[in-house]
Amino acid sequence: MAGLTLSPEIRGQFSAIARVRWQLFVNSLRTIRGRMEVVARGFMFLGFGMGAIVGSIGLGATAWYFVSSGRVDWLSVLLWPVFLFWQLFPVMASAFTEKVDSSNLLRFPLTFPSYFLIRIAYGSLDPSTAMGSLWLLGMAIGIAWASPALFLTAAPVLLLFAIFNILLARMLFTWVERWLAQRRTREILGIFFLFMVIGVQFIGPLVRHFGNRSQPAVSHFVVQALPIERLLPTGLVAQTIAHSLRGDNAFALGSFALLCAYTLAVLWLLNLRLRAQYLGENLSEAVARTTAPATKQQIRLGWNIPGVPGPVSAVLEKEIHYLSRSGPTLFTLVMPLVVLLIFRFSPGKSDSAGGLLGHASDLAFPIGAAYTLLILTNLVFNSFGADAGGIQFYFVSPVRFREILMGKNLTHALVLAAEMAFVWAGASLMYRPPPWDILLATVTGVFFALVVNLTAGNLLSVYTPKKVDLAALGRQRASQVTALVSLGIQAAVLGLCALAILVARAYHHIWLAAIIFVALAAIALVVYFLVLDRIDAIVLQRREAMITELCRA
Amino acid sequence: MSTSAAIAAPAISTEHLTRRFGDLVAVQDVNLRVAPGQFFGFLGPNGAGKSTTIKMLTGLLAPSSGRMQILGIDLTQDSVKVKRQIGVVPEGMALFGRLTGSEYLNFVGRMYGLDRTTAAKRTAELLDFMQLVDQPRALVTDYSHGMQKKLALAAAVIHGPKILFLDEPFEGVDAIASNTLKSMLQNMIARGATIFLTSHVLEIVERLCSHVAIIHRGKLVAQGSLEELRAGVEAQAAAALTAAGAPYEIDSSAPAPGEKLTLEQIFLRIVGGTRRADQELSWLG
Numbered sequence: 023m024a025g026l027t028l029s030p031e032i033r034g035q036f037s038a039i040a041r042v043r044w045q046l047f048v049n050s051l052r053t054i055r056g057r058m059e060v061v062a063r064g065f066m067f068l069g070f071g072m073g074a075i076v077g078s079i080g081l082g083a084t085a086w087y088f089v090s091s092g093r094v095d096w097l098s099v100l101l102w103p104v105f106l107f108w109q110l111f112p113v114m115a116s117a118f119t120e121k122v123d124s125s126n127l128l129r130f131p132l133t134f135p136s137y138f139l140i141r142i143a144y145g146s147l148d149p150s151t152a153m154g155s156l157w158l159l160g161m162a163i164g165i166a167w168a169s170p171a172l173f174l175t176a177a178p179v180l181l182l183f184a185i186f187n188i189l190l191a192r193m194l195f196t197w198v199e200r201w202l203a204q205r206r207t208r209e210i211l212g213i214f215f216l217f218m219v220i221g222v223q224f225i226g227p228l229v230r231h232f233g234n235r236s237q238p239a240v241s242h243f244v245v246q247a248l249p250i251e252r253l254l255p256t257g258l259v260a261q262t263i264a265h266s267l268r269g270d271n272a273f274a275l276g277s278f279a280l281l282c283a284y285t286l287a288v289l290w291l292l293n294l295r296l297r298a299q300y301l302g303e304n305l306s307e308a309v310a311r312t313t314a315p316a317t318k319q320q321i322r323l324g325w326n327i328p329g330v331p332g333p334v335s336a337v338l339e340k341e342i343h344y345l346s347r348s349g350p351t352l353f354t355l356v357m358p359l360v361v362l363l364i365f366r367f368s369p370g371k372s373d374s375a376g377g378l379l380g381h382a383s384d385l386a387f388p389i390g391a392a393y394t395l396l397i398l399t400n401l402v403f404n405s406f407g408a409d410a411g412g413i414q415f416y417f418v419s420p421v422r423f424r425e426i427l428m429g430k431n432l433t434h435a436l437v438l439a440a441e442m443a444f445v446w447a448g449a450s451l452m453y454r455p456p457p458w459d460i461l462l463a464t465v466t467g468v469f470f471a472l473v474v475n476l477t478a479g480n481l482l483s484v485y486t487p488k489k490v491d492l493a494a495l496g497r498q499r500a501s502q503v504t505a506l507v508s509l510g511i512q513a514a515v516l517g518l519c520a521l522a523i524l525v526a527r528a529y530h531h532i533w534l535a536a537i538i539f540v541a542l543a544a545i546a547l548v549v550y551f552l553v554l555d556r557i558d559a560i561v562l563q564r565r566e567a568m569i570t571e572l573c574r575a
Numbered sequence: 576m577s578t579s580a581a582i583a584a585p586a587i588s589t590e591h592l593t594r595r596f597g598d599l600v601a602v603q604d605v606n607l608r609v610a611p612g613q614f615f616g617f618l619g620p621n622g623a624g625k626s627t628t629i630k631m632l633t634g635l636l637a638p639s640s641g642r643m644q645i646l647g648i649d650l651t652q653d654s655v656k657v658k659r660q661i662g663v664v665p666e667g668m669a670l671f672g673r674l675t676g677s678e679y680l681n682f683v684g685r686m687y688g689l690d691r692t693t694a695a696k697r698t699a700e701l702l703d704f705m706q707l708v709d710q711p712r713a714l715v716t717d718y719s720h721g722m723q724k725k726l727a728l729a730a731a732v733i734h735g736p737k738i739l740f741l742d743e744p745f746e747g748v749d750a751i752a753s754n755t756l757k758s759m760l761q762n763m764i765a766r767g768a769t770i771f772l773t774s775h776v777l778e779i780v781e782r783l784c785s786h787v788a789i790i791h792r793g794k795l796v797a798q799g800s801l802e803e804l805r806a807g808v809e810a811q812a813a814a815a816l817t818a819a820g821a822p823y824e825i826d827s828s829a830p831a832p833g834e835k836l837t838l839e840q841i842f843l844r845i846v847g848g849t850r851r852a853d854q855e856l857s858w859l860g
Contacts, residue, residue: 320699321677321681321695321696321698321699321702322677322681322695323691323692323694323695324681324682324684324685324691324694324695326691332685332688332690332691333685333686333688335685336681336682336685336686337686339682340671340674340678340682343673343674343678344671344673344674347673347714348673408673409671410672411667411668411669411670411672412669412670412671412672413669414635414665414667414668414669415669415670415671415683415686415730417633417634417635418633418634418635418658418661418663418665418669419658419683419686419687420655420656420658420659420686420687420688421655421686422655562637565635565636565637566636566637569635573667
């Protein structure tokens with residue numbers, strides 16, 4: 023990284039980039055949608071701000087306690103969550119992460135060091151960086167409070183740990199970005215992420231499962247793992263502080279040097295990726311040419327669904343093709359069964375054989391169904407997001423948006439129905455088949471919630487569409503406004519469902535809830551069709567905004 | 576196509592078509608008439624209002640005022656009836672990236688009301704004609720730009736439209752693909768279809784189009800057959816010569832003696848696009 027001094031030219035470039043980003047923000051406020059997005063971001067900022075403050079206080083107090091009580095080595099227990107959040111959050115929730123289009127930057131005469139610095143600086147205010155830094159600051163204050171002399175060691179080592187995290191997050195992101203750039207690697211990465219997400223869900227139950235038993239094998243594993251942990255960055259931070267407190271300055275320096283080595287290794291890996299980008303790496307995917315002579319292709323007939331008009335069938339077929347090619351979406355379909363498995367293997371209150379739901383196994387199906395409904399809902403709130411430029415076709419085709427949305431809604435309803443059947447089978451196998459009254463109440467409740475979601479989803483898909491890539495993981499699936507509104511709608515639907523169940527329980531007849539849900543669903547259906555009848559007029563009013571958003575590069 | 580026939584039953588006609596974006600009047604009072612069977616080129620400098628006009632004519636954009644009739648049907652009154660009879664290749668090509676070429680064409684065919692068998696049959700023929708058969712499993716998103724253009728054109732004609740609207744169909748297309756597109760368009764014209772295209776490649780427009788309209792700063796400044804436009808420009812030049820007593824040779828776009836004005840020369844004369852030869856940028860050597 024020689025030549026990293028800020029020459030007037032580089033300073034000029036930095037100030038130009040900062041200025042253009044500010045102008046982009048100001049320009050975004052010209053539209054109502056832009057202003058609403060800022061308000062929605064404000065709410066997100068408040069949430070993250072609270073997390074940062076509460077986390078800082080909690081970590082600071084715990085660090086103070088560890089140092090005061092002579093358990094300095096235990097600091098690494100606090101550093102692990104910070105480290106994991108810092109690294110996983112940008113990848114799992116990249117909607118909140120700044121993305122840089124290298125091709126835009128590289129058109130300009132940037133030197134590699136300034137390109138490198140810009141890539142590091144971008145996103146320095148990401149939630150993970152801001153919150154991670156504040157948490158470490160809280161820890162530094164907690165340590166200094168307990169032992170003021172230790173601050174001189176804790177401050178630089180925690181600062182280095184922060185730098186390590188920033189570089190590691192950037193490094194991971196650039197490599198993930200590289201793998202996401204190509205469809206094949208993207209899908210392999212998708213599978214990896216799914217297993218990671220599923221794996222994370224199992225950590226809690228497994229810890230509880232093994233934690234409740236004093237198994238010699240577990241203790242043996244922990245004893246063997248501890249020395250290794252001390253050689254990892256989090257352990258090294260704790261070791262540096264602990265050795266310094268004990269006056270073992272040589273060991274403290276050694277730990278610090280090893281942490282420096284980790285940081286340099288990450289810097290080197292990041293440098294590799296950024297240099298490849300700087301040298302004009304092109305990851306575009308071209309279709310391989312075939313040498314065989316072209317023969318006339320046999321075209322499969324489109325789907326024919328009895329009683330469903332041709333265009334609606336065509337939309338349904340197209341939607342199913344899209345879903346079947348979206349790794350992340352397919353993976354979400356597995357999640358309800360995973361949740362049931364987690365409940366099955368979580369120890370219950372009295373360690374019953376049925377797991378967490380051992381004493382209430384009748385609830386397995388309702389819980390699985392509710393979870394299915396929640397995770398599939400985000401698809402209907404941004405129905406045109408994955409169509410991107412294809413939205414123009416809908417506008418020039420002789421098919422009304424009423425039919426297009428019916429095709430999309432029918433797809434969603436069929437996927438939900440199929441998923442519910444899987445959940446029912448899973449719940450029946452893992453626990454026992456739900457009683458008929460609970461089954462009826464659940465199915466009718468889900469139907470009511472589905473109709474409400476489709477109605478609201480159709481409107482939000484038109485009013486606040488957002489272009490999305492269904493093939494990419496961790497990308498934002500809807501606009502911030504849609505996310506907030508859908509949250510409110512889910513809360514209202516769940517509230518109504520809870521009320522219906524309470525009424526039914528008061529009369530000791532769960533099937534009464536089914537009657538209430540049917541009545542609510544009938545009302546929701548009337549509203550659904552009223553909205554559907556008006557949707558073409560609404561779409562015509564919104565067409566320019568829709569095309570602009572969905573066709574943007 | 577005689578002038579009287581064109582007036583009697585235009586394929587495309589607009590009356591006082593206007594579109595405003597805030598204070599900007601992108602298209603102002605445009606009165607277009609395109610006769611059935613014409614290969615019509617719609618030209619204009621960047622930002623003149625070409626794309627805005629074609630978007631309004633195809634239902635992608637609402638006009639601020641004025642009327643549009645396609646095949647005698649008011650677009651705002653019965654847009655579905657109009658859309659059944661037109662094919663469109665818009666600026667963004669309107670493709671669905673995560674379908675294969677055949678799935679996309681099949682889908683489009685069925686959206687235009689073709690039965691399953693016809694849609695599949697025409698899909699196979701179009702893929703063959705457009706030389707897109709050797710990538711049956713490739714997704715549209717993985718196609719090259721030229722392949723996407725060919726696919727977009729195939730989708731626009733799968734239902735046999737009477738009018739075809741093409742926004743910059745030759746942009747970014749190589750000579751081979753361009754040749755395929757041109758031969759298909761000429762076949763359509765031979766069978767009586769009307770084609771309305773915008774393009775910056777004036778040589779192609781000159782070779783393909785029988786009639787041309789030029790829009791400049793949102794206003795229609797010329798409309799007619801190439802010969803009519805040429806005659807108009809030459810008459811204007813002759814009038815200027817008589818008035819000033821000097822030839823217009825100061826203009827570099829003047830034709831050599833005995834040669835006809837090319838479409839490019841006509842275009843530059845009409846929109847006044849010639850730049851002073853002595854005009855330079857101070858910092859460029």
